[in-house]
Amino acid sequence: MQNKVLIIEDSRTALNIVVRLVEQAGLVAVVSRTLTEARHVFIHSTPEDFLCAIVDYNLPDSPNGEAIDFCIQSILPTIVVTGRLDSETREDVLRREVVDYIPKENAQTYDYLARLLKRLEHNKQIGVVVAGQDRSTAIKMSSLLRRHNFITHEASKAEDTYKLVRDNPEIRVVITGRHFSDEKSTSVISNLRVDYPKERLAIISVSEQEAQLNSARFIKSGANDFLLTPFCHEEFLCRITQNIELIEHVEALTSMANSDFLTGLFNRRYFLNKLSAMAARRSERYSLAVLDLDNFKQVNDSYGHDAGDIVLVHTAAVLRQHFADAVIARFGGEEFCIFMPDISAEQALSRIEALRALVCQQPVKVGDEKISVSISAGLLTTKASSLVNSISRADKLLYQAKHAGRNRVVSDIAFSRALDRAIQKTA
Numbered sequence: 260m261q262n263k264v265l266i267i268e269d270s271r272t273a274l275n276i277v278v279r280l281v282e283q284a285g286l287v288a289v290v291s292r293t294l295t296e297a298r299h300v301f302i303h304s305t306p307e308d309f310l311c312a313i314v315d316y317n318l319p320d321s322p323n324g325e326a327i328d329f330c331i332q333s334i335l336p337t338i339v340v341t342g343r344l345d346s347e348t349r350e351d352v353l354r355r356e357v358v359d360y361i362p363k364e365n366a367q368t369y370d371y372l373a374r375l376l377k378r379l380e381h382n383k384q385i386g387v388v389v390a391g392q393d394r395s396t397a398i399k400m401s402s403l404l405r406r407h408n409f410i411t412h413e414a415s416k417a418e419d420t421y422k423l424v425r426d427n428p429e430i431r432v433v434i435t436g437r438h439f440s441d442e443k444s445t446s447v448i449s450n451l452r453v454d455y456p457k458e459r460l461a462i463i464s465v466s467e468q469e470a471q472l473n474s475a476r477f478i479k480s481g482a483n484d485f486l487l488t489p490f491c492h493e494e495f496l497c498r499i500t501q502n503i504e505l506i507e508h509v510e511a512l513t514s515m516a517n518s519d520f521l522t523g524l525f526n527r528r529y530f531l532n533k534l535s536a537m538a539a540r541r542s543e544r545y546s547l548a549v550l551d552l553d554n555f556k557q558v559n560d561s562y563g564h565d566a567g568d569i570v571l572v573h574t575a576a577v578l579r580q581h582f583a584d585a586v587i588a589r590f591g592g593e594e595f596c597i598f599m600p601d602i603s604a605e606q607a608l609s610r611i612e613a614l615r616a617l618v619c620q621q622p623v624k625v626g627d628e629k630i631s632v633s634i635s636a637g638l639l640t641t642k643a644s645s646l647v648n649s650i651s652r653a654d655k656l657l658y659q660a661k662h663a664g665r666n667r668v669v670s671d672i673a674f675s676r677a678l679d680r681a682i683q684k685t686a
């Protein structure tokens with residue numbers, strides 16, 4: 260597991276800050292104060308355990324970045340921190356294959372280092388396609404991306420680009436050049452846009468400094484951003500990161516808007532949006548159950564609201580585990596809804612009945628207490644005219660279950676069977 264960070268730093272203050280940042284990122288700091296010490300530590304470690312190295316440019320036994328060379332030769336993604344702010348040092352650092360260069364200037368730069376560490380870990384799950392670039396640009400871009408742990412792909416044809424994006428859902432960025440062998444880059448951008456909106460896939464188009472006008476054309480064709488060549492390596496990676504962070508923010512907001520904060524299940528609004536069209540299709544067959552924890556107020560009153568929350572979270576986990584093939588939502592309070600597509604009435608009834616039995620047989624452990632709970636359910640196995648009507652009919656069945664004494668399932672299965680018999684007769 261890549262969870263270690265090799266830190267080579269002789270300043271006590273800087274070392275304390277960096278170690279704290281590494282630990283806050285959930286990683287393990289392996290500390291050396293000199294290059295000699297680092298060589299010794301590294302030889303006695305497993306190289307695959309290291310996510311990266313954070314190295315001071317100027318050390319007592321390596322005053323001119325020799326420790327950087329050691330880390331790069333050891334195939335460690337290397338972040339350089341330095342107190343030297345002159346452009347000569349910056350250029351000397353950046354001509355090496357480092358991940359990034361961070362001046363020890365102020366708190367902001369350390370904040371940048373913290374974000375960089377998180378990104379290095381996170382980037383391992385993000386794919387980037389370098390498409391339609393000339394050979395040397397493609398090699399340079401892929402090498403920079405790999406240093407930042409991205410999963411890299413290359414394509415010289417438009418067709419290959421579409422296929423890569425289609426087949427690899429982890430791809431979040433396509434960098435398009437103007438060297439596609441089969442299509443113009445503006446068509447590649449607009450074709451990708453048909454299936455992938457800007458908040459799902461970032462397209463960064465590359466054009467030459469002298470053809471700056473192209474940048475506007477690319478943006479109008481659907482690109483998120485552009486980059487002029489020749490580019491400096493810092494700008495390239497900053498643009499990639501910025502675009503990915505934007506997509507991630509939108510994803511986080513969408514997920515928050517669609518889910519219930521306590522259980523992480525879908526909320527009612529998203530459930531209705533997601534399923535209404537599907538439920539309306541004539542050919543679609545489904546069953547729908549509305550479930551409610553029995554006498555839940557008593558759980559809150561006897562054990563406290565926090566314990567009640569634990570019971571709700573536990574119930575959601577049980578639903579997830581037993582209905583992985585269904586769509587589940589928390590409708591509010593202690594009420595849940597399960598949409599089971601493509602299932603027979605008999606199967607739906609036996610699964611909901613099994614769930615009911617399981618819930619009342621397994622008390623929920625909360626601290627030292629074991630809280631007994633039960634659920635009532637209304638199960639609709641015949642389709643109503645709309646999803647909202649199905650929910651309302653299942654709700655009425657749930658009401659009957661509560662009135663009949665709770666801890667039971669009431670379904671329309673008798674009606675469903677009669678309907679099947681009538682259909683068979685007329686067939």
Ligand SMILES: Nc1nc2c(ncn2[C@@H]2O[C@H](COP(=O)(O)OP(=O)(O)OP(=O)(O)O)[C@@H](O)[C@H]2O)c(=O)[nH]1
Pocket residue numbers: 521551552553554555556557559563564565566567568571591592593661665
């Ligand atoms: N802990 C906790 N309680 C909640 C939450 N949302 C709603 N409740 C509580 O759920 C309880 C629901 O009570 P009632 O509607 O009377 O239903 P009940 O006690 O389950 O009775 P029946 O449904 O008739 O079996 C109320 O006490 C609410 O305060 C929540 O997010 N967390």
